[in-house]
Amino acid sequence: MIIQTINLTKRYGKLVALNGLHLNIEEGECFGYIGPNGAGKTTTIRILATLLQPTWGEAKICGHTVGYESRKIRPLIGYVPDFFGAYEDMVVQEYLEFFASAYNITGDQRDRVVGDVLELTDLSFKRDALVDGLSRGMKQRLSVARVLLHDPRVLLLDEPASGLDPRARIEMRELLKELRRMGKTIIISSHILPELADLCTTVGIIERGELLFHGPISEILRRTRQCTRVEIRLVDGHDRAAPLLKKAPNVKSAEVHDGHIVAELADDTHDFSFLALLLLQHKFRIREIREEEVDLETAFMRFTTGAVQ
Secondary structure: OOEEEEEEEEEEOOEEEEEEEEEEEOOOOEEEEEOOOOOOHHHHHHHHOOOOOOOEEEEEEOOEEOOOOHHHHHHHEEEEOOOOOOOOOOEHHHHHHHHHHHOOOOHHHHHHHHHHHHHHOOOHHHOOOEHHHOOHHHHHHHHHHHHHOOOOOEEEEEOOOOOOOHHHHHHHHHHHHHHHHOOOEEEEEOOOHHHHHHHOOEEEEEEOOEEEEEEEHHHHHHHHOOOOEEEEEEOOOHHHHHHHHHOOOOEEEEEEEOOEEEEEEOOOOOOOHHHHHHHHHOOOOEEEEEEOOOOHHHHHHHHOOOOOO
């Protein structure tokens, strides 16, 4: 187990930012950490980054305990906060050389390592550009380049795609996929849920400091899809068709939402062709009938209530 938290709790006076958090993350996992603002995501990541002390409970990375063995943990991790740091009066290569020196990487090795991370993050063409003149997306990639200099085993990324335009988000996602292929263990918090579904192997949903779910994406989608829900679009007559469908066998409910009907079928009912036959028998003209998609956003909305601290 490369990352483990045991009853991890953080209090700020009467405010409970984390309440008995239990996480187990295997080496090589890409763990998506999702929740509303103020849910406790950043607090968790800062504790794992050895920047905060828990009120009680334990957090371990590679078997070392945060607080007691933080000096052993720091060479093993790379932490990217949700904002870019200082040193913006440097050019990109100087910025990376400065941090490489902080990790005691010197001489030819430093030149080689800086060149490697510039190439990996596709910033080689910006090596002589002022950091202050970089776009938000390039600054985020530079932040990732910085934490890769010492080749950490664990990456802690707090909202790395926040504020990025669509192209920059795609580029960041592809970079993280490459790091996952390299065997890095990654924790990433984000509000861009479709991208997490494409990137992560497991997810955790947290709200008001409480972990509501932790497991594979396939499992959360299975638990979210408790029954088959069908979206029905007609040429007209939705208000008349809904009561008709509601009376049909194997239909638990049928309601009109935003100009279409959502029919919820009885458990273990997966064939919904009878809905089309029933509507055609009553002369309704059908535009579309399809099963409602269940994705990570759907799961997030069903697991959470929208409550904040």
